[in-house]
Amino acid sequence: xxxxxxxxxxxxxxxxxxxxxxxxxxxxxxxxxxxxxxxxxxxxxxxxxxxxxxxxxxxxxxxxxxxxxxxxxxxxxxxxxxxxxxxxxxxxxxxx
Amino acid sequence: xxxxxxxxxxxxxxxxxxxxxxxxxxxxxxxxxxxxxxxxxxxxxxxxxxxxxxxxxxxxxxxxxxxxxxxxxxxxxxxxxxxxxxxxxxxxxxxxxxxxxxxxxxxxxxxx
Numbered sequence: 001x002x003x004x005x006x007x008x009x010x011x012x013x014x015x016x017x018x019x020x021x022x023x024x025x026x027x028x029x030x031x032x033x034x035x036x037x038x039x040x041x042x043x044x045x046x047x048x049x050x051x052x053x054x055x056x057x058x059x060x061x062x063x064x065x066x067x068x069x070x071x072x073x074x075x076x077x078x079x080x081x082x083x084x085x086x087x088x089x090x091x092x093x094x095x096x
Numbered sequence: 097x098x099x100x101x102x103x104x105x106x107x108x109x110x111x112x113x114x115x116x117x118x119x120x121x122x123x124x125x126x127x128x129x130x131x132x133x134x135x136x137x138x139x140x141x142x143x144x145x146x147x148x149x150x151x152x153x154x155x156x157x158x159x160x161x162x163x164x165x166x167x168x169x170x171x172x173x174x175x176x177x178x179x180x181x182x183x184x185x186x187x188x189x190x191x192x193x194x195x196x197x198x199x200x201x202x203x204x205x206x207x208x
Binding site: 031034036059060064067071074079080081082083084 | 179
């Protein structure tokens with residue numbers, strides 16, 4: 001595939017969650033040499049996602065929804081995904 | 097569907113009030129995310145039991161399916177799935193983890 005995994009993650013999450021804020025970072029280089037880190041990288045990511053879709057959902061439910069959306073990536077070498085998931089109201093309170 | 101690995105997990109999470117599935121062990125974590133959860137539990141002074149998924153490929157896959165959660169570490173408290181590194185960290189920082197442990201009647205030394 002030509003597109004980077006970060007670009008695919010961004011596209012999938014945009015489609016599923018209509019995010020207010022979305023940031024995808026490739027942290028693979030920081031984990032180079034660690035078990036699970038592939039020579040080509042693209043294994044470790046962190047995502048910050050603010051979406052109204054998370055309203056009324058527990059932390060576990062929010063993360064499961066993101067995991068489910070990215071199931072194809074997990075099946076294809078995605079190894080670690082650090083998630084920061086908030087509703088717009090929570091994000092506003094945090095930055096306030 | 098009950099398989100030996102599912103039986104093992106069910107036995108562990110019911111036997112140990114705080115059960116952590118991780119890479120490595122509490123003394124020598126082999127992953128930064130596992131290490132962080134160990135550090136938090138240690139800081140809170142919570143007795144916990146660990147299983148090393150790196151020693152058992154069946155467990156490594158089995159716990160992911162059992163929890164419907166694709167990554168390691170995974171923390172269980174009184175048989176209930178709490179989450180992975182991000183969730184445990186957020187709950188620790190907000191004080192919710194201490195509240196959860198207290199609600200579940202788990203003794204800890206936290207003064208945080």
